[in-house]
Amino acid sequence: MTARLLDGKAASAAIRKEVADGIAALRKERGIAPSLTIVLVGRDPASQVYTRSKARTSREVGMGGDLIQLPEETSQEELLGVVGRLNRDAVVHGILVQLPLPPHIDAGKILESVDPAKDVDGFHPLNAGRLLLARARTASGPGAIPFPGFAPCTPAGIVELLRRHQVPIGGREVGILGRSNIVGKPLAALLMQKARGANATVTVAHSATRDLSSHTRRADIVIAAMGSPRFVKADMVRDGVVVIDVGINRIADPTAKGGYRTVGDVDFDAVRRKAKAISPVPGGVGPMTIAMLLSNTVRAAELASRAAGTGPT
Ligand code: GUN
Numbered sequence: 001m002t003a004r005l006l007d008g009k010a011a012s013a014a015i016r017k018e019v020a021d022g023i024a025a026l027r028k029e030r031g032i033a034p035s036l037t038i039v040l041v042g043r044d045p046a047s048q049v050y051t052r053s054k055a056r057t058s059r060e061v062g063m064g065g066d067l068i069q070l071p072e073e074t075s076q077e078e079l080l081g082v083v084g085r086l087n088r089d090a091v092v093h094g095i096l097v098q099l100p101l102p103p104h105i106d107a108g109k110i111l112e113s114v115d116p117a118k119d120v121d122g123f124h125p126l127n128a129g130r131l132l133l134a135r136a137r138t139a140s141g142p143g144a145i146p147f148p149g150f151a152p153c154t155p156a157g158i159v160e161l162l163r164r165h166q167v168p169i170g171g172r173e174v175g176i177l178g179r180s181n182i183v184g185k186p187l188a189a190l191l192m193q194k195a196r197g198a199n200a201t202v203t204v205a206h207s208a209t210r211d212l213s214s215h216t217r218r219a220d221i222v223i224a225a226m227g228s229p230r231f232v233k234a235d236m237v238r239d240g241v242v243v244i245d246v247g248i249n250r251i252a253d254p255t256a257k258g259g260y261r262t263v264g265d266v267d268f269d270a271v272r273r274k275a276k277a278i279s280p281v282p283g284g285v286g287p288m289t290i291a292m293l294l295s296n297t298v299r300a301a302e303l304a305s306r307a308a309g310t311g312p313t
Contacts, residue, residue, distance in 0.1 A: 157288030175219030
């Protein structure tokens with residue numbers, strides 16, 4: 001068996017088109033210009049690439065906004081001041097503070113300082129709680145899991161990638177590897193919701209899990225999000241599995257341009273031969289994450305306009 005590719009480039013292009021149409025309609029019909037501000041502190045090379053990509057993509061769909069780049073030495077107070085200013089600025093609908101932050105800054109404090117109504121990352125404890133209590137919403141389009149808050153972009157993008165490839169989730173065993181606040185935990189909450197497009201039986205495995213393969217081999221869908229290059233091998237999955245690879249790992253490769261290449265958390269070439277479907281790295285989950293960020297920001301703009309009494313209720 002050679003797996004079908006779960007193509008995040010194509011799926012995210014379709015979402016970006018929907019988002020661009022939604023932005024054009026909002027501008028024309030209601031005079032709203034959805035806007036996203038991204039804040040980057042320091043010089044982490046991967047974060048620089050991600051934030052530039054997020055800013056460029058948001059411009060491409062006609063979204064307003066800004067990429068604020070602050071020096072590594074920025075103090076926590078200064079960063080709280082920047083977030084506070086963005087919270088009060090009615091032109092700004094979505095705020096994203098790129099993680100990781102430098103070690104002298106308490107990331108939890110910063111994430112809690114973002115107005116939950118502008119928290120398009122879905123990282124504020126209020127939105128995390130709403131998600132757990134089934135009061136957050138993913139994604140765009142019919143069939144998206146229907147809750148009224150902001151779901152974190154990578155988990156929402158994974159659900160959307162599966163949905164757009166007609167991979168059934170309801171009643172299936174899903175094995176998630178990794179329990180991060182950004183992916184593993186919110187993804188588990190989303191997939192186990194009692195809702196159309198969810199309803200999975202979820203296992204979250206992590207660094208203290210015993211006999212990891214006994215869990216991954218049982219799973220209909222394996223989602224690897226532990227940040228370990230090519231960790232998931234062919235003998236860890238069953239025939240006909242669906243695999244989602246969330247990993248973005250740089251490994252040295254003298255034959256590659258620049259001396260390194262990007263691989264996922266899955267041994268792609270070997271696992272592909274056993275799987276029914278698999279997402280590639282790059283071109284799988286990554287572009288979906290950005291698409292969901294844009295989708296969340298358009299929703300934030302719509303909700304803000306409703307709250308201000310300028311939109312339909
Ligand atoms: N760092 C890695 N992924 C993310 C993300 O989705 N949002 C933010 N803010 N930082 C990240």
